[in-house]
Structures are given as C-alpha cells and as structure tokens.
C-alpha cells in the first residue's frame with residue numbers, strides 16, 4: 001500500500017452515496033487485488049463463435065498481463081488456452097488471429113494441438129511426460145454464440161441466468177446472430193471509471209446528444225418513469241418485459257451476477273440509428289418494432305444493449321492501473337447481408353459517437369481524480385446503479 005492506510009480501512013471509510021476515494025484509482029496494490037478477485041474469477045466476454053467458424057480458427061483475448069487463445073478444436077468445441085508455454089513461459093501464439101493446425105512456441109518449438117495438448121517437444125529425455133505439459137485451460141461458457149471465459153478454478157455458476165433468461169435468448173435469437181464489427185477504444189483511465197460511467201445515465205443528456213434523441217433513459221427520472229409506464233401499458237410486443245435484477249451486490253450467492261430489463265426509446269424511435277429508424281432485419285423471433293430496447297448484463301464488465309434489429313456488446317478490460325480498453329461489438333441476424341440488409345456505417349454510427357464521447361469524459365474524469373484536490377463527491381439519484389457496482393466492488397476487494 002502506498003500510504004499508511006490499509007485496504008480494509010479504506011473500504012471501511014467509504015461513505016455510501018459518494019464516489020470512491022482517490023486511492024482506489026491510484027494504488028497498485030488495490031489494482032492487484034482487483035485483478036485477482038475480479039478479473040481472474042468472474043465471467044468475461046471473450047468474443048463470438050462467428051469469429052472462429054472453422055476448425056483451427058483462433059483469436060487472442062487479452063487484458064492486464066493475461067493472454068488467452070480462443071480456438072475451435074477438431075470436434076468443433078471452443079477452447080480457451082492460456083498463451084503461456086509450459087516450457088519456460090514464452091507466449092506461444094503471437095498472431096492476433098488466424099487459422100492453424102497447431103500452436104508452436106517460437107522459442108524452442110514445443111508444439112501444442114488445438115486442444116492444448118503438448119504434441120512435440122524437441123530433445124527432451126524419455127522421462128519427460130508430454131501429457132502433463134498441456135497448455136493451461138480457462139473455463140469456457142457459451143450463451144448462444146457469445147463466448148465467455150473465466151480464469152477461476154471454480155467460477156461462479158451461470159445456470160440461474162441461463163434458466164431465467166432462456167426466453168430472452170430465444171426471442172432475440174442469440175443462437176442466430178453474427179458479429180459484424182468489433183472496435184477497441186483505448187481509454188487512459190482506471191477501468192473502474194469506465195465501468196462506473198457505463199452504470200449511470202446522469203451524464204447522458206449533457207454528454208450524449210445523439211443518444212438522448214433516441215433513448216428515453218437520458219430523460220429526468222420523472223419523465224422517464226412516465227414514458228416507461230406509458231410503454232408498459234401499451235406494450236404489444238412478444239419480447240419479455242419482466243426485469244431480472246440479480247446484478248452486482250444483488251447477485252444470488254454462488255451465481256454470476258446478471259440483469260435484464262426492457263426500456264422505452266423516445267416516442268417514435270425504434271432502433272439505435274441516426275434518425276431512430278430501423279437499420280437491419282429483425283432479430284430472432286421478433287415480428288415488429290415496439291419502440292424499446294433491452295439491456296442484458298452478465299459478469300462485472302460485459303453489457304449488452306439489444307435493439308429489435310441489432311445488438312451491441314460492451315466490454316471493459318484493464319490494461320494497467322491507469323489504462324483500460326472498451327471493446328464494442330455489433331451483432332445482426334446471421335442471415336443479414338451487408339449493403340443489402342444493412343449498411344455498416346449506419347448501424348454502428350450511434351454507439352461509435354457515443355463511445356468516443358464516453359472516452360473523452362472518462363479521461364477528463366481521471367485527470368480530475370488525479371488532482372490533490374479531488375475528494376469523493378455526492379452521487380445523484382440517477383447514479384443509483386453505480387452505487388450497486390460500488391457496494392459489490394468494495395465487498396470484492398475488502
């Protein structure tokens with residue numbers, strides 16, 4: 001700890017209803033604890049199965065000092081291998097994505113098959129047991145085509161979420177989507193400032209003009225409540241309306257935290273596009289537009305916004321104490337064809353401008369938090385969800 005105060009004292013000193021003390025964003029020991037207790041334990045979105053359709057296809061997933069090879073084996077399974085050679089630890093795979101028959105370490109040429117088993121190790125004596133030297137494996141879970149991984153020995157269960165939201169995954173056709181674009185937005189800030197920013201829409205009206213024209217959530221709480229009531233009263237959609245709030249400090253014990261909700265757009269808008277009009281063929285079993293979008297969140301850093309005709313995935317990952325990355329994923333129905341059924345720039349426009357604006361406000365937030373004069377400030381009622389994150393977070397590192 002860089003000062004005399006311990007982490008548990010810092011946690012105990014936290015005043016509910018306020019932002020965090022500066023040290024939570026600056027202390028290397030706290031960061032180390034976050035990596036261990038949060039990022040090496042919980043489920044994180046690694047990518048989508050449409051990125052690796054064929055045997056031997058792979059891509060790398062990385063954060064902090066971890067690097068994981070996500071690949072498809074001969075049997076069609078998706079596996080996640082730690083990209084750490086079992087000889088002396090070199091990165092085995094250096095290409096960010098590609099197709100291969102085996103992964104051969106560039107250092108002394110130990111070679112691993114697609115399942116991660118060591119298949120060749122030059123000039124090792126006969127007592128050396130290859131079968132004990134396969135690549136370490138991360139847990140893999142699929143939610144439709146979404147690939148989640150956990151680096152924990154015993155990850156939290158996803159079963160409750162899968163059972164509870166089976167209707168949602170069916171309605172939106174989670175098994176029948178494809179990833180059409182992924183874009184990384186590096187942010188010079190501690191990862192928590194990025195996640196906290198995602199948890200509140202207090203900033204939406206002043207910072208996201210484009211978003212505010214489409215999403216009712218940017219309205220004041222009173223106006224939003226009225227709009228939501230109006231939407232629910234008239235909802236004729238066959239998409240699930242019932243929310244599920246088992247997220248962050250409300251998670252069921254032993255289960256990964258998750259949340260589902262459906263919220264109205266601004267009256268007259270139907271999707272996340274320049275004019276709020278449709279941008280792609282309807283997803284899954286959806287028959288029409290109903291002027292709303294669903295939110296689905298699972299694990300601490302993976303969030304989805306599901307319009308009737310496309311889905312956005314958001315993932316925040318720490319790169320170091322004061323640097324993180326926001327990855328945005330755009331999904332459409334697997335049958336949709338570019339330039340016939342959708343135009344990529346139109347479909348990605350809203351969340352590209354919104355994420356660029358977020359990047360700027362988060363970086364400015366970090367600059368102020370770095371000041372000698374920063375002190376925890378009072379949260380607004382529109383930041384109640386950020387409070388759930390903070391409660392959970394403090395419990396995690398306490």
Ligand code: FES
Nearest residue numbers: 085087088105108
């Ligand atoms: S470190 Fe990989 S073969 Fe030596």
Ligand SMILES: [Fe+2]
Nearest residue numbers: 197203208358
């Ligand atoms: Fe934002």
